[in-house]
Amino acid sequence: MEEKQGGKIHFWPIMIAIFFGNFVSVLATTTINIAVPLLMHHFDTELHTMQWMVTGFMLATGVTAPLAGYLGGRFSYKRLYLFALSGFTLFSLLCAVSWSPAMLIVFRMLQGSCSGLIMACTMTIIFQVMPAERRPFAVSLWSLSAMVAPAIGPTFSGWMLQYAGWQWLFLINIPIGITAIILTQWLIPYYRINVPKSFDVPGLVTVVLGSLSLLTAFSQGNSWGWGSWKTVTLMAAGIILLFLFVLRELKAEVPLLNLRVFRNRQFTVMMSIYSIVTVAMYAGTYLAPLFLQTVQGTSTLKTGLILLPSSVLLALLSPVVGKLYPRFGPVKLITAGIVFIGIGLFMLSKLHVDVSHNFILWAMVVRNLGLGLANVPSSTASMEQIPAEWSGHATSINNWVRNVLSSLAIAVFTSLLSSRSAVHSGELIASGSAESPGTISQLSFTMGVNDVFVVAAVIVLLGLPLMLLLRRKAGNGTRGMGKEGTSMAGSAAKS
Known part of the structure; x- marks a missing residue:
């Protein structure tokens, strides 16, 4: 059968359908971070176990993301998006009825696998469907959907945990997911650009096993010992498998991921910066609630309220930066963003047991101001020179x-937090500077959190030298797609 989408592209109907799907996908990540201490108590388990609920979800999103290029071409991105939304909604229900930490982690990983497809599909639809001149604003709305979730997520999560139960953090996804499914079926047109001839099974196996090996090694390295045979073996296996994956994809006639996009310097640099900024973002969203609840005994609701202003700022900045992008270009906006992120993270590295909540609030505001300036330009600039038929990859x-x-990053941050807390605990005991075991625990944990924030700040500042690799002038933010910037009219392929 053949379906073609001609005529005018309806910007707002398509963006509404994308907004809801991306929103619910990110909401599932942001609401659960604040619940980690409560779930540790509910299931009577340790942080390193419950951490897998967070890292497992994120790993699954990364593992399924490589499949989106093939599956979107094979079945169309609209159908893949509908499938991912349906799976996400189902696994949200299963997470809510989980009876053990193991089942919760498994269902969260399955939920994450659908989330990875959702994020890949929504961004690809923008770059394949929208005219080039509307893409920066479309990306800003896409980012807004990802920022509204963190804006309301912590506060909503805190209120829900205090007055209802942790199960509702998953149940709330169901009506939103169903709404997104209906809107997608109704508003997003069916189309296909490329239909892949075959599926790269060796590529899939190597990328999945390589990613899993590395994550497991980094997550368990602190408890196993970084020099233990298990840690070293898994790290070596992960590196070798990913190296084989790269070789396979460069030689395959129909690769799982077309790695030739890395030949575009702007894509490579911007993707690197986007990844660095994301690492820094999760350092704050993961550690700040943990400190507030573990050290200061702050309630989940109050924790959410402390994080609310910075999250609202992040949400409001997205469409504003989308409008500023054509005028200033990516370099100026991202450079300013990285500086603000670094300042915010260094502020957060000055925590102490009795630090005021206002200090944490303003440090997060500065950090999120940087995130708002860097997110939209880096994601838009990474894609603007990529041909439409390669945009899915x-x-x-x-x-x-x-x-x-x-x-x-979260696995390393958790391991680093644990190891640095142990070091500081030993130093405090040796110096006799703490009076009770409880005080030693609070002080050492706080000092460990500060160490991790310093590491995160250094990582994000590494993005500044990368900006020197781009030779772009301000105001050229929308150049680069050429003929590929046309709409999808007439691009549909035979199924």
Whole structure:
């Protein structure tokens, strides 16, 4: 059968359908971070176990992202988007009825696998369907959908945990997911640009096993020992498998991921910066609630209220930066963003047991001001020179790299927090500077959190030298797609 979408592209109907789907996908990540201490108590388990509920979800999003390029071409991105939304909604229900930490982690990973497809599909639809001149604003709305969720997520999560139960953090996804499914079926047109001839099974196996090996090594390295045979073996296996994956994709006639997009310097640099910024973002969203609840005993609701202003700022900045992008271009906006992120993270590295909530609030505001300035330009600039027929692979690569790096970052941050807390605890005991075991625990944990924030700040500042690799002038933000910037009219393929 053949379906073609001619005529005018309806911007707002398509963006509404994309907005709801991307919103519910990100909401599932942001609402659960604040619940980690409560779930540790509910299931009577340790942080390193419950951490897998967060890292497992993120790893699954990264592992399934490489599939989006093939599956979207094979079945169309609209149908893949509908499938992912349906699976996400189902696994949200199963998470809510989980009876053990193991089942919750499994269902969260399955939920994450659908989330990875959702994010890849929504971004690809924008770059394949929208005219080039509307893409920066479309990306800003896409980012807004991802920022509204963090804006309301922590506060909503805190209120829900205090007055209802943790199960509702998953149940709330169901009506939103159903709404997104209906809107997608109704508003997004069916289309296909490329139909892949075959499926790259060796590529899939190597990328999945390689990603899993590295995550497991980084997550368990602190408890196993970084020099233990299990840690070293898994790290070596992960590196070798991903190396084989790269070789396979460069030689395959129909690759799972078309890695040739890395030949575009702007895509490579911007994807690197986007990944660095994402790592820094998860450092704050993961550690700040943990500190407030674990050290200061702050309620989940109050924790959400403390994080609310910075999240609202992040949400409001997205469409504003989308409008500023054509005028200033990516370099100026991203450079300013990285500086603000670094300042905010360094502020957060000055925490102490009795630090005021206002200090944390303003540090998060500064950090999120930077995130708002950097997110939209880096994601838009990474894609603007990529041909439309490669856009599915480019967004899949972007999501895969970013999510796997984020998963590894949280695993490393957790291990680093644990190891540095142990070191500081030993130092405090040796110096006799703390009076009770409880005080030692609070002080050492706080000092460990500060160490991790310093590491995150250094990582994000590494993005500044990367900006020197781009030779772009301000105001050229929308150049680069050429003929590929046309709409999808007449691009549909035979199924």
